[in-house]
Amino acid sequence: MxxxxxxxxxxxxxxxxxxxxxxxxxxxxxxxxxxxxxxxxxxxxEVPTMCIDLVEFESNNSVLCDEFIAHRLGLIPLVSDNIDKFCYTRDCSCSDRCDQCSVELRLNVKCTENRPRDVTSSDLLSQNSAVIPVSSQVTSSNSEQEIPIVKLRRGQEIKLRAIAKKGVGKEHAKWSPSCVxxxxxxxxxxxxxxxxxxxxxxxxxxxxxxxxxxxxxxxxxxxxxxxxxxxxxxxxxxxxxxxxxxxxxxxxxxxxxxxxxxxxxxVESSGALKPEDIVLYAIQIIKRKLTDIQGQMAEGML
Amino acid sequence: MSEELKSLIQPHIDSFDFFTDHGIDLVLKDSEPLYFEHNSTQYKIRFTDLKLSRPTRNIVEKEIKLYPNESRETGTTYNAPFKGAIGLYEVNEMDEMDDGTEVDYNKQEPTHTFEVDLGRLPIMVKSRYCHLNGMSPEKLIESREEELEQGGYFIVNGNEKVVRMLVMTKANHPVALHRKAWTNRGPGYTKNGITIRCVRPDRSSITNNLHYINDGQTTLRFLYRRQEFFLPATLLLKALKDTTEKEIYENIVQGDNENTFLTDRVELSLREQKINNINTQEEVLDYIGSRFRARTQFPPSFSNIKIGRWFINQFVFVHLPNYNDKYNLLILMIQKLYAMVGGKCGTDNIDSPAFQEVLLAGHIYGMILKEKLTEYLESTKSFVLKSFEDKKKSGDKLPDALKKVLDKNFKIADRFSYFLATGNLRSSSGIDLQQTSGFCVIADKLNFLRFISHFRSIHRGAFFATMKTTAIRKLMPESWGFFCPVHTPDGAPCGLLNHLSSNCLVTVDAAQDPTVQKAQTLLPSFLAAHGMLPIDMVSVYQHQYLTITLDGRVLGKIEPKAGEEMVKMLRYLRSMGNEPSIPKTMEISYAPPTNVENGQYSGISLFTTGARFMRPVVNLTSGQNELIGPQEQLYMEIAVVPHEVIKGVTTHIETSPTAMFSLLANLTPFSDYNQSPRNMYQCQMAKQTMGTPLHSYPFRTDNKLYKVQNVQKPIVHTKNQFKFRCNDYPHGCNAVIAVISNTGYDMEDAMIINKSAYERGFGHGSVYKNEYIDLDQGLSRFEQKKTFFGRPNTVVDELDKFIDTDGLPFVGRLIKPGEPYYTYIRPSDGRQVTKDYKGKEEAYIEDVRIIFGPNGATRDPSKINNICVKLRFNRNPVIGDKFSSRHGQKGVLSQLWPEINMPFTESGMKPDVIINPNAFPSRMTIGMLVEILAGKAGAIHGKFQDATAFQFDENNTAIDFFGEQLAKAGFNRFGNEQMYSGTTGKEFECEIFFGVCYYQRLRHMVKDKYQVRALGKVNALTRQPIKGRKVGGGIRFGEMERDSLLAHGASFCLNDRLMKSSDFAKIKVCKLCGSTLTIYSKKDYSNQTVSECKSCKSSDSIATISIPYVFTYLVAELAAVNITMKLQVS
CATH class of the missing domain: 3.30.1360.10 (RNA polymerase, RBP11-like subunit)
Incomplete structure (x- = not known):
């Protein structure tokens, strides 16, 4: 034996x-x-992605309240292919936030016409061309894929600054890269x-x-x-x-x-990551966890 | 505009239109003059004119249109100027005539006319006098209303008030009753009687009772100034018609001479009234008038006969102006009474809708107006007469004195505002109603369904709520199709507060419907042409003949067989609707002659009056929809579904088997599969749901408004959902649900919500509250109207973060408890005062609206002293919040469970909601299981599922129907799925019932209910913690809680809870006398406090003990009744 x-x-x-x-x-x-x-x-x-986490409103006289719009923005998947280049804000060396741990997006729409204006994910302008709403990618120029945020009537305006951060689905479902x-x-x-x-x-x-x-x-x-x-x-x-x-x-x-x-x-992806990347990242994370345990066992901590 | 939705509220609107269009005129026409004497001349005053305008608002002496939303937002009343005119007359010979004809006061010319301002009368929204009437949806939205605004309510002080429908006894129909209380009305009085609620064209009513006395006599009772009077029926008959006793005898007995029970009694009553030797009509009237004279205010010149006539006009069968009609009705009532006492017929059930109708807002308005006009004149009279007592003014001319008094008199319209604001009826006469309060309720806009239900609810009366017997609460078979059997609350108002079925309608008064008015005149001759013997032509008395009445007026007699045929024909014509003498809304009640014990008194009663219940059924002969009433329904053969039709027997068929349900009960999917009380619970819970009450949030200042985000149309819905536009106001969300006992967090009706589902927005919502801040409130008169919002010390006060430069809070800011809220300038010293936010929950400032008073012309932005702040509270689900499905299955959120730990199906689906299977066996809400099944199939196939009740049966089951759809999509046909544990990844041994179910979030939230206390206020008397959540009180540790500690022997805990943490106190007691009351403290020479017992004169004997402080209170109370309490202290 x-x-x-x-x-x-x-x-x-x-x-x-x-x-x-x-x-x-x-x-x-x-x-x-x-x-x-x-x-x-x-x-x-546990596979990290980028998602809008903080929203600062400058102006919002739409029918939806600030929290609701902020929540909707959070749920818009952002392209996170280069997620490795970002670190978690909590681990970052900066005091508040920096380009290493966050991406700023802006939304500035005012309806001046007589018919309702649909504000969609394509109106979100990112300061980092790599982290943009999934629907704004060149590959999916189909306007049907745009994610509606709010509808504005004449005279209504929405102006805000949104900050996307790196996070995991454990913390909030918006960071989960996989639909299924x-x-x-x-x-x-x-x-x-x-x-x-x-x-x-x-x-x-x-x-x-x-x-x-x-x-x-x-x-x-x-x-x-x-x-x-x-x-x-x-x-x-x-x-x-x-x-x-x-x-x-x-x-x-x-x-x-x-x-x-x-x-x-x-596995189905939300679009934030390529499906195969989700799998690869996941394996990587499991490996890292196991290595951690191994290391700690060796140190006698477990 | 949705016609169906409109029809739900129509009774309210119709009744108010009746009041404004006809009621005011009728009341005016009917208004009695008031007589008084001045300088030995007889005068009378009466209202000569009443004029109501449309709602206006006063801006610098200018009246401009007032729209409902302005009243709502400013917290004022939606009302219209109401003006009148009073005429002063000298009494002339026309007044004193008594030829029996109605005196038309309008023909007389007053010597003086005075215009009077009667105040501002609250107007019903969307009634004809409302500016919103007839507006298109676009216009409504422009006026800041809902697209589907239906009206039917009043706006009083910014609140939307509904006058709740009230059940009344059916108008003008004699009802046979047994009432124990009647035996106390006098010697010989029995429980037997006939009561009739006589309703005048202006909808005011007088109830007359015909009592049966032991010896066989009958007396008629009426109320005059809240005092009851009895008139012997035979005497009254003589007063109504110049007739002979023989004729009276024949009229009552109708040739039924074999019936000695009847003949004996009629003979006796005739003989009894012979004693007074008054025989002719004039003699009787003179007799009656002489008896009542002292109680009236008529001038001495009036003859007794005139007064007698006045009484009969005012208090006896007031629905019939004609004395012959009154005579015939009294004969009919006497016959019915003797038939009941003799056992020929039974009593009528006054609790059944067959003998009921409804009292509506407009009708009460008319009644109040009528009474207030009289009170107005009376108070005018007494003030005028009083003013002449004053020596200074005694020389004034009468018109001048009158003018002065009228300017100072109360405003009639204010009484209406009071009535609507409080629901209380202040009345001198009682207005023939059984209750004085609870008429009006706030139309709560918690959600659309609750709001709309207010207009369909109908209350039996506050009086019945106090009754111990439960008979009135019973669900009558007679109420089928009129009152919903499901939609009634459980608990105290169960069965008393009912709701009208969704297609039950309330008839309008003849004045509003010309076809009815025309038919009322045509009908007698039409009936006579079809076999009826007109009553004045009946000579051969045939007691078995049926009496035909129309609205309580005896029209004639008919041979029973012919009567049955006639009823059939009338119903056919009514359904066709093209015969001018038969209006569609006429109830044709036919009680066939029967030998059944306690059967209804036979006869044909036709009703064309307003405020009756009617509902549509299909007439099988004509194939047309026909409206039927609750009284005739009892004797009709109506099939529910086509296969129930029996040839030759069935005459009608229901429009739909669900027609018997109210709007709300109709919205429960598959309600026919549920155990019945669960459907009742759902009707309750639908009204507590945080839903979509309205869409005009920015223009509303309700005290509290709820809003749920991410609402959806239910996948599984009923037909009524569309019919009544319920999908425009959704109140829930289609949730993926697994029925599984999973973690233990789903025990005892708790439910687990998927944390990710919550994070994606499941059940998110907010609450809006409005706070009116009026700076003048609580200020001295000196400071009022001089205090304004403002923030002059912007540089030094360091409030830039909190408050804008105008002293008002920033819109959109999150304000936390205790933060600065607003600033204003104190007029006394011109200093800036900061007020903090008093709320206990952080909130967003949604908006701040500035209110300028009625004289809002000075819209000076620096002079703001009244604002309304709308606060928005975030109310996303937290543990402890309440949710429910649409099947009376409520549950509390017990855990937000991480998605990765949720069980998942083969296809990777994870449930949003997990509930425990134990929720089903005892509650038997099979409808919910079917809904989950149907919801799942609907979600997969992308279609809405019809869940209207009674569409499936044993041969065609819902399980098969939806199972087939599931199987087609590759699912198990019973809705079960193989699932895997999210934590271990292993397959569950059994399959799990998994599907889609519509979930509602209920308004009960932990945030509004949690209560904690460490330190806090105490009661001054007992020093014990106070109660009440709002004031930071504690939760009572009661007797039962104490018992459980005793049982555990937890003595330390007991001492800690009941003494140490409560009213622990150290007090001084005298060891010698044992008293705690005689101890006084004083300062000695070294300025130290020394206690001394005053009775023992000793300061050494003082000891300090620990006791609950209430004990000292007990000692003091006992001392007050001369009992000393002595404590033995060692």
Whole structure:
């Protein structure tokens, strides 16, 4: 029974299935739930981004009150690709704030026309061209993506100075870079073809139709007349197929199991960071935490 | 403009329009002259004119239009000048005539006319006299009103006041009753009686009771100057018609000679009244007049007959001017009374809507006006006569004296403002109402639903709230479709404060509706043409014939079979609405002849008066909507849904099965799936929701206004939500909800909110408060109107951060408790005075409005002495705030739980709200489960879901319908989902019910309720801590709390709480006599305080003991009743 630590430790693997502009799907395997969940939690709450945190109003006679507008501004995602170049205000060497730890944005809109003027995220002017509202990026010039802040009527004016700071989702949800960060277990679905063959064509069709997410496929016109698994990843473990099989009196028609060491992750970005960056940052943060613990253990602090 | 929304408030507006357009004239026409003698000449005074204008405001002797919002913002009353004229007459022979015709006082020419200013009368917003009437939504917004402003309320001192609807006995309909109290009215009086509330065209009323006396006689009771009088019915019959006893006998018995019970009694009552030997009508009138003469103010020249007539005109069946009609009605009432006593019919249930109608603002206005006019004349008379007693003025001419008095007399309109401001009715006669207070309530704009509900609420009467029996609170089957069975508060006013169903309407008076007026004259001949025997042509008495009455006037008789046919025909014609003699709003009540014990007295009663309840149902014969009343409904066959229709029996069908609900009850989704009390709770809670009360926030100065940010339309809604424009005033937010017992923070109706959801704005809101700061308040008269805001010491006072140079606070600034608030200049020495912000909660200054008084012409910015500051308080959810779904499921926020720890579904969804599954089994709010299911399906498919009640049944269940939609989107059809723990990442063993539910934030917030005390004020007498949150008092440590400490044996704690932390005191006691009262302290030669017992003359015997201070109070109190208390001190 003399196993070394390195033999006990598993080597987690990460396989990317799909990367889009705003989402990533990858498989994390050969590891434990705790690791998968840690990754998920860090992606939501601990990957830092830039967000408006302080707002100084100079003028606001719009219909919305100051706090409400400030809150809305805070929730506008800002491009945080160079987040590493900023430090937290609390760690910064400056006394109040400086360019190292914050970015100033300005909003200065007055409605002079007779029709309502929509103030949107595109009216926010940043002093740092790298930290701008996500919707103002060149890649997304689509005006539908602009985030409305307030509507002004003739004579109404809004003039303010907003200061964006670095922060994490733990502190306030606005700093969370991910809209969705979740995983599911890899399902193992085994069909008992013998049992399926016992079914009539109509029953087969009914059984395949019982799955709300269409995991199985069957076409009576197919030459093979076989029920096949189209996409096991679609399975949400609703066990509708199992229930249907039981109603036919064939509980062993299908076998469903979750593979406990293989996780399919889906991460969607708010736009502040690229989805793959969220994952990378998260891994980096976990590593740093572990190193911290290691260091402290070595020092005998733990 | 939403017509549906308008219809909800219409009764209030209609009634006020009735008052302004017709009521004033009717009251004036009816107003009685007041007689008095001066220099041995008989005079009389009476009102000859009353004139109401539209609301105005006075600016430097100029009247300009006053708009409601100006009154609201300045905290004044929305009122209009009310003027009148009083005529002085010398009494002439026309007054003294008594030929029985109505005297038309308007035909006489007064010797003098005096213009009188009656003050300013509060006007109902959006009534015809209001400037907002008929305005388009754009214009309304220009006038700083809501786009959907409906009016129906008054503005008194800046508050919006509603005159709440009040249940009244149905007008002009004899009601058979048993009332125990009646036995005390005199010897032989029984509990049996018939009561009739007679309503004049001006809506003022007099109630007459016909009492049954043991020996078989009947007497009619009426009130005159709050005193009751009884007239024997047979005597009254003779006074009403020159008739014979034989005729009276025949009229009552109607050929039913076999009925010895009836004949015996009629004979007896006729015989009893024979004693006085007064037989002819004139003799009887003379007799009545002579009896009442002493109590009246008529000049001596008036004959007794005239006075007798006056009494009958004023107090007997006042809805019928014609004596023959009065006679016939009295006969009918006697018949009904004998039928009830003889067991032929039962009593009527006065608590049922079948015998009820409504009292509205305009009607009360008319009643008050009528009474105040009389009081005005009376006080004028007494002041005039008094002024002549003064020797200096005794030589004055009468018109001059009168003019002087009139200028000084009270202002009638002020009485209306008082009535609206307090809800109290100060009346000399009681105006035939059962209560004197509680008529008006503030129309609270907490949210739209609460506001609108004020106009639909109808109260049974304050008198009934004190009754011990619960019978009046019962939900009557008769109230189906008229009063909402769901929408009533639980607790004290349960069943007394009801709400009208959403499509129940209130009829208008004939004066307002020409078709009704026309029909009233056409109807008798129309009925006669269709089988009715007109009453004056009935010669063959047939007691089984049905009596046909119209608004309490006996029209004729009809053979029972023909009567039934006639009713059918009348209803058909009413539904078609094209027969001029049958108005749409006529109630056709038909009580068929029956052998059932305690059945209703048979007959056909037609009603065309105003203030009755009506509601639409579909007539199956004509296929048209037909309005029906609550009394006729009892005998109608109305199906609720089409499959209930029985051929040949069913005549009508409901417009919708949800028609029986009020507006609010109709908004509860899937209310048919809930246990019924939960729907009641929801009606309560909807009215406590922090919602959107209005959109014109900048123009409102309400004491307190709530606002919730990020409100949404509910995904799951009912049809009424659109019909009544409720989506324009949303009051909640669609929350993702998981029903799971997760952390323990969801126990006992607590709910967990996702911290990130909160941070993204869930339930965020604010409270607005307005503070009026009037510098003149509390100042001496010398200083008033000379004190102004200002800040001359700008350089030295170091207030630049807090206060602007004009002495007013900065708009937009966050002000903290104790900070400087405003400065003003004291006129006495010209110095600057700074006042601090007294509030206990930090607030933003939303705006500061400057109020110039009524003489606001001098708009000098340096002379501001009255301002209104609007403060905005941040009220984002904190732990302890209250939330609820729309199913009576309220809960308290117990924890803002970090998102990463929240359970999540396969797709990564995390709930906004977690509630405990234990909230469901005992409460059985299945509707909420269905709503969550429907909400989830709706959210996925991007559509709103219809949740109107009664659309699903056993064959077509809601679960199947919405489950199908869920399955289509790849979800479990029962709404369950596999979830993972956010903390461990592991899968939960069971599936979790997960979906979308509309959540409301309730107004109960910790910030308004928390109470803490360390040190603070104490009661001067007992030195114990005072109570009350506002004054920083403590929370009572009561008897039960004390008991629990005793039970624990926690004696130190007990001593600490009840003595040390309360009124601990050290007092001196004399060891010899044991008294604490005899000890006096004085200074000795070395100026040291020495105590001495005065009774023992000893200073050595003094000891100091620790006791609760109240003990000294007890000792003193006992000493006052001659009891000494001695303490044994060792």
């Amino acid at each position: 003399s196993q070394t630590v390195s033999q006990l430790t598993r080597q987690p693997e990460l396989e990317i299935l799909e990367i889009k502009n705003d989402s990533i799907i990858f498989i994390l395997s050969n590891t434990d739930i705790s690791v998968a969940n840690a990754l998920r939690r860090v992606m939501i709450a 960060a979740t995983y599911q277990f890899q399902p193992i679905i085994v069909l008992n073809q013998n049992r399926i063959d016992e079914l009539t064509d109509q029953q087969k069709e009914e059984w395949v139709g019982s799955c709300p997410t269409k995991v199985y496929s069957y076409s009576p016109h197919q030459s093979t007349q076989q029920v096949t698994i189209e996409d096991p990843l679609r399975c949400v473990y609703c066990l509708e197929c199992k229930k249907k099989a039981e109603s036919f009196g064939k509980p062993d028609l299908v076998h469903l199991e979750q593979k406990q060491d293989k996780f399919i992750f889906t």
